[in-house]
Amino acid sequence: MKNKYDVLVIGGGPAGALAAKTAAQAGNSVCIVEKRPAIGTPVRCAEGIGKELLKEYIRPDPRWISADIESARIIAPNGTAISLDQARAGNEVGYVLDRKIFDRELVWQAAEAGADVIVKTRATAPIIENGAVRGAKVLSAGVPADIRAEVVITADGTEAQFARWAGLDTTVPLREMMSCAQYVMTDIDINAGSTDFYLGNSIAPEGYLWVFPKGDRTANVGIGITGRKSHDGSRAKDYLDRFVAKNFPNGKAIEAIAGGVPVCRPLPCTVGDGLLVAGDAARVVDPITGGGIGNAMYTGRLAGEVASKCIEAGNCSKEALMAYDTEWRASRMGMIIERNYKVKEYFLTLDDKKLNTLADSIASISFSEFSVSALIRELIKRNPKLLFELKALKDTLA
Template structure:
């Protein structure tokens, strides 16, 4: 480990790994640190990712793809299932990854591009000089070290403590943290090419329960509920256990994980002097789906490109790093975050009766396009009065 790099990246998930690779390829000296002793574990993820966004960053590889997804079903409390199929049968719309392998592959690519990588190395505080971030104090397998860098990328996920300690408020409001539990359940009857989403206030209040196939008879079965709905006796694990007892009584749990997914709005600003925040730490998780992998890679790459230019220009002030913040907000991802936040805020107000009515209104039609916007557009068309509040979003549902 050197004591000075062009770029220091805190966190070895998809955001940090893509950023490290991008920066190394741009000629920067890069240090990537991960506080856990191994990349990719323990996972805290349902592992779903869209095909298009994934392929923008790396070629799908059977070594880290658990299953290819061809459709989705949304199941409401009365049992009605909205089925989203795609036009071209046999062609994947998304994948369920094996994150333990996937994350390692991305970090491997970053290392091959020239980045230094250190595990069991935790950033305890930013090095601040004149209000600017100039590196981090880290503890690497017990040894305290100062690592200086022109730019630090905070890619530390849900906890997002690095940016917080540099002065950005990353605290997630209780009602906007999805409190999650997931089992890797095997020996169960599932549709192995479908991601299934269960909605309902008795099933997953202000969240949803998912069944994401990992193989013919194996799936990530998990749940996220709003933090404000979580209390003793009705926590994420309690809801999940009830669902599994009813729906997969013979299933065997071979992995149990928990985690928190931020579904709040993004940070008001994702840059500061010498600092950029990317991925879940920037709160760029899709607030409707809870998906974060694609947006993490997108922000990681964009931040690294902007940072590399700032470093070569010798100016890593907030102003010079600002094109990153402006850039992702102006992107398709940024627009989709704004839109899906509004849709999420509206949908959590619906009671089970309304969910049933909405689902029944479109259950019999085939949706031509596999997307959230196609689904919402159709719902608004058929339920203009009930979804009056969403009408304003129509123009953004391209």
């Protein structure tokens, strides 16, 4: 481990890996520090991603694709299923990844581009000089060290402590933290080509329960509920255990995972002097789906690009690095997050009865497009009597 790099990346997930790879390819000396002893584990993810999105960053490889998804079903509280089928839809659905292998592949690509990777190394504080981040104090397998850098890209996930220590408030309000639990279950009867999303306040209050196939009789069975509905006896794990007991009584859980998914708006500012924040740490998770892998890769890559330009220009001030913040906010990702945040806030107001009514209204439709906006357009079209109530939803399309 050297003690000085052009770019220091905190966290070896998809955001950190893309940031490191991009900055290394631009000719910078780069180091990724990962606090865990292994890249890729423990997985804190349902592992789903859209095909088109994934392909923007990496060529799909069967080594880290667990399942090829051809359809999706949204199941309303009364059991009504809205089906989205790849055969009828104009676009592809998605993959369920094997994050343990996928994350390693991304970090391997960063290493191949020239980045150093150091595991079991935890950032404990930013090095700050004249108000600017100039690196990080780390504990590497228990040994303290200073790693200096022109730019620190922090991609430390849900915890997002490094940015907080550098003065950005990353605290997630309880109501906007999805409290999640998941089992990798095997020996269960599922449709191996369909991702299923179960809605309902008795199933997953203000969230959803998912069954994402990982093979013929194996799936990620997980749930996210809002933190404000989480109490003793009604936590994410309790809801999940009830669903599993009812639906997969003979299934075997071969892995138990917990996690928190922030569904708040992104950080008001993702940049500081000498600092960029990417991925879940920047709170760029899709507020409707909770999906974060694609957005992490996008912001990671962009952070790597902007850091490289600023280092080359010899100006890594907040003002110069702001190009990163401005660009992602104006991007397709930024606009989808803002729209889906509003859609989420609307859906949170619905009780089960209304959810059922809306689901029934679009259950028989063949969707020509696989997207949140297509669903919203149909909901508005099919529910003229709810025009006033759906106005908030309609406004999100404007």
